[in-house]
Amino acid sequence: MAEEAAAPAAEFAPAEIEEFKESFGLFDRVGDSQVGYNQVADIMRALGMNPTNKAVVAILGNPSADDMANKRVNFEAFLPMLKQVDAMPKGTMTTTLRVLRVFDKEGNGTVMGAELRIVLSTLGEKMSEVEIDSLMTGQEDENGSVHYEAFVKHIMSV
Amino acid sequence: MQKEFPVFSLLNSALNTISAALLIQRWYRQHVARLEMRRRCTWNIFQSIEYAGEQDQIKLYNYFGFLMDHFTPASSERNLISHIFRKNEICLDTEWERYFCYKSIEVTKSYTGPHLTFPVTFCGVSKLVEAFKHKEQLHARYVLQLLGETWRLLRTFPNISHVIACHTKPITICGDLHGHLEDLLLIFYKNGLPSSDKPYVFNGDFVDRGKNSLEILLTLFGFLLVYPNDVHLNRGNHEDHIVNLRYGFTKEVLGKYSVHGKKILKLLQMIFSWLPLATVIDNKVLIVHGGISDTTDLDKIARVDRQKYASALRPPKMKSDSYLESKTTETDLDEWKQVMDVLWSDPMPQNGCIPNEVRGGGCYWGPDVTEEVLRRNNLQLLIRSHECKQDGYEFCHNRRVITIFSASNYYEVGSNRGAFIRMGPDLVPHFIQYQASTTCRELTLRQSVGWTERSALQALREQLFVHRSDLISAFQEFDPNNKGMISVTHWASTTERVLNLGLPWRVLRPQLVSSTQRGMMDYQQWIKELSITEPKLEISDNSILDTMYKNHSNLETIFRIIDTDHSGLISFKEFHQTWELLRSHLKTEISAKAIADLAQSIDFNKDGSIDINEFLEAFRLVDISAHN
Numbered sequence: 001m002a003e004e005a006a007a008p009a010a011e012f013a014p015a016e017i018e019e020f021k022e023s024f025g026l027f028d029r030v031g032d033s034q035v036g037y038n039q040v041a042d043i044m045r046a047l048g049m050n051p052t053n054k055a056v057v058a059i060l061g062n063p064s065a066d067d068m069a070n071k072r073v074n075f076e077a078f079l080p081m082l083k084q085v086d087a088m089p090k091g092t093m094t095t096t097l098r099v100l101r102v103f104d105k106e107g108n109g110t111v112m113g114a115e116l117r118i119v120l121s122t123l124g125e126k127m128s129e130v131e132i133d134s135l136m137t138g139q140e141d142e143n144g145s146v147h148y149e150a151f152v153k154h155i156m157s158v
Numbered sequence: 159m160q161k162e163f164p165v166f167s168l169l170n171s172a173l174n175t176i177s178a179a180l181l182i183q184r185w186y187r188q189h190v191a192r193l194e195m196r197r198r199c200t201w202n203i204f205q206s207i208e209y210a211g212e213q214d215q216i217k218l219y220n221y222f223g224f225l226m227d228h229f230t231p232a233s234s235e236r237n238l239i240s241h242i243f244r245k246n247e248i249c250l251d252t253e254w255e256r257y258f259c260y261k262s263i264e265v266t267k268s269y270t271g272p273h274l275t276f277p278v279t280f281c282g283v284s285k286l287v288e289a290f291k292h293k294e295q296l297h298a299r300y301v302l303q304l305l306g307e308t309w310r311l312l313r314t315f316p317n318i319s320h321v322i323a324c325h326t327k328p329i330t331i332c333g334d335l336h337g338h339l340e341d342l343l344l345i346f347y348k349n350g351l352p353s354s355d356k357p358y359v360f361n362g363d364f365v366d367r368g369k370n371s372l373e374i375l376l377t378l379f380g381f382l383l384v385y386p387n388d389v390h391l392n393r394g395n396h397e398d399h400i401v402n403l404r405y406g407f408t409k410e411v412l413g414k415y416s417v418h419g420k421k422i423l424k425l426l427q428m429i430f431s432w433l434p435l436a437t438v439i440d441n442k443v444l445i446v447h448g449g450i451s452d453t454t455d456l457d458k459i460a461r462v463d464r465q466k467y468a469s470a471l472r473p474p475k476m477k478s479d480s481y482l483e484s485k486t487t488e489t490d491l492d493e494w495k496q497v498m499d500v501l502w503s504d505p506m507p508q509n510g511c512i513p514n515e516v517r518g519g520g521c522y523w524g525p526d527v528t529e530e531v532l533r534r535n536n537l538q539l540l541i542r543s544h545e546c547k548q549d550g551y552e553f554c555h556n557r558r559v560i561t562i563f564s565a566s567n568y569y570e571v572g573s574n575r576g577a578f579i580r581m582g583p584d585l586v587p588h589f590i591q592y593q594a595s596t597t598c599r600e601l602t603l604r605q606s607v608g609w610t611e612r613s614a615l616q617a618l619r620e621q622l623f624v625h626r627s628d629l630i631s632a633f634q635e636f637d638p639n640n641k642g643m644i645s646v647t648h649w650a651s652t653t654e655r656v657l658n659l660g661l662p663w664r665v666l667r668p669q670l671v672s673s674t675q676r677g678m679m680d681y682q683q684w685i686k687e688l689s690i691t692e693p694k695l696e697i698s699d700n701s702i703l704d705t706m707y708k709n710h711s712n713l714e715t716i717f718r719i720i721d722t723d724h725s726g727l728i729s730f731k732e733f734h735q736t737w738e739l740l741r742s743h744l745k746t747e748i749s750a751k752a753i754a755d756l757a758q759s760i761d762f763n764k765d766g767s768i769d770i771n772e773f774l775e776a777f778r779l780v781d782i783s784a785h786n
Contacts, residue, residue, distance in 0.1 A: 031507040032507070051184065125180065152185075155185040156185055
């Protein structure tokens with residue numbers, strides 16, 4: 001599978017860092033200027049990254065389940081982790097369309113919603129039924145097909 | 159290659175599929191995380207504006223209190239301030255009974271609303287609920303009669319209600335309702351109506367903000383009268399006639415009952431002061447509206463003369479008689495603090511106990527205070543309300559404190575769920591969540607986040623607009639050469655300094671500022687773009703306009719207080735006097751002459767008096783951009 005090459009680790013601009021710090025603060029539910037290990041992946045995603053859960057666990061140093069639930073990290077420790085994730089290939093519109101084309105049996109720009117649901121719930125970092133429903137709402141037409149260019153635009157935007 | 163070695167093509171295909179799954183899953187999870195962040199921002203906006211409003215009102219009250227205590231104004235102004243604190247209204251209960259008498263009010267044949275017979279029955283109250291469901295209004299005679307009975311009953315109750323939990327009758331505990339009748343109806347639908355087999359505790363804040371506060375009260379009081387041992391009402395910080403002036407309940411009552419509204423409001427004022435302050439289940443679970451402080455003492459609370467605290471916003475003066483000067487004793491202040499803390503406090507994550515500056519009343523208390531107060535009073539759990547929670551409820555302080563909030567869609571359609579608690583003798587809370595309104599169920603997560611967000615940003619733009627003169631002066635400090643440009647970093651820190659809302663400005667910037675170049679923005683242009691208003695009057699003085707916009711709610715509160723007969727009119731003299739008193743509090747330089755001219759121009763009827771509603775309409779912010 002051709003993937004983008006890993007980008008060289010770029011520095012974040014000071015203004016960017018200030019913004020990250022503000023966002024980080026939004027997730028601190030305890031008031032100690034830290035966030036839990038189990039929140040780190042989501043904060044990174046909120047800041048525009050899209051790592052796999054596995055990648056984040058590795059960056060956190062493969063903590064135990066107990067650590068994941070209880071350990072906390074401050075912004076200064078979080079920032080280098082964010083940089084590491086930023087350097088990972090994120091996938092573009094092009095690559096994402098390409099992977100979906102694999103399921104496009106008829107080559108007509110659609111994939112079967114049902115097939116997508118099965119794949120997402122049984123492979124990779126499995127999604128729950130609730131997550132899949134939330135993802136697929138309004139994406140399937142009356143034949144149960146998903147027009148994947150629109151679908152990709154939908155999940156890549158906010 | 160693929161033809162000769164089918165295994166490779168299968169493997170390749172499987173790998174492709176897994177990669178596909180992973181990539182889509184990554185994008186999906188990013189999408190959800192970004193929505194969550196937007197939702198949190200939106201929440202912060204609503205909450206900080208809400209609490210800033212409460213703080214504002216308390217500051218205003220404290221200011222008048224300060225004047226009362228420290229300053230010997232000329233007699234006319236003293237009268238005005240006394241007016242505000244209703245010092246001179248002391249009557250015997252028998253005199254009040256005469257005043258509130260409903261008997262002379264006739265129910266004519268043309269009345270098509272529900273009828274109530276007394277003493278009220280379960281059947282009667284259920285029919286009343288049905289009538290409210292169909293948007294009918296109860297006749298003023300029945301309202302006064304029902305309220306009169308409620309007042310008489312509440313006077314027999316202690317400050318703290320004690321309840322025993324029982325196997326066959328789990329107790330239902332509800333939080334803030336804030337005039338959301340649809341939520342109360344939803345709770346009754348899911349859980350059943352109150353009865354001797356279905357005891358309920360309602361934890362305050364029944365009124366304000368929603369448009370059916372009165373119907374909620376009449377319903378709750380109706381059930382209270384039928385089942386006085388099984389329906390328990392705790393007072394909330396909004397069961398307070400001064401707070402009601404600002405947050406909509408007073409307006410609702412006067413709007414629905416133009417002739418008898420004043421009497422109804424007065425009777426409600428007495429009822430609110432007689433509402434119990436706390437409920438305790440099995441001597442183990444404490445239920446209060448706001449919370450506690452490090453000095454909370456249930457024995458003291460049980461002993462206070464609770465009806466003295468008609469409005470918790472000001473320590474009570476003793477009833478003065480002709481011989482003695484009224485004095486506030488230390489005991490009074492101590493009691494007042496016990497009451498304020500229970501009605502206004504919020505939990506905080508850190509240990510300790512500090513004054514609640516954000517709300518302006520009560521404390522912020524920490525987990526160590528929870529442990530200590532629970533231990534001291536032999537309790538195991540604290541249930542409180544007072545703060546809106548996205549899921550309708552939330553645990554804190556090592557699960558020793560529960561916040562329960564029952565008004566769904568509180569900030570905006572789709573903003574949050576409501577919840578209630580069911581509890582049996584094991585004292586383990588079970589939560590039932592819900593969300594009223596059919597429209598929001600059909601929205602996707604993204605649409606509902608967007609909807610609420612638009613509303614929050616609108617509210618925030620209004621706040622920015624009313625502070626524009628302060629903002630521009632503050633920005634100019636960073637723009638000595640007057641180029642009209644400022645860096646985004648300075649914009650964020652300055653805006654926070656001026657507005658003091660504790661919001662993530664850098665995160666919000668893309669939604670508030672249309673364009674930046676190389677980290678710089680044109681702040682004059684930005685202020686212009688906020689384009690909130692279209693002045694309805696010919697007032698060239700921008701500082702007057704700005705002051706009016708900024709203090710809109712305060713002015714509304716004060717005017718409604720002065721307008722004792724609720725006629726909707728105040729005299730020029732009263733307007734002028736009020737302004738003179740407010741001047742130093744509002745820190746405004748507006749001269750007496752400017753105010754006199756203003757009064758003249760808003761005398762729409764040219765009869766020497768100012769119509770409050772027209773005045774407020776003239777200075778209400780209208781979003782021009784919404785019409786484009």
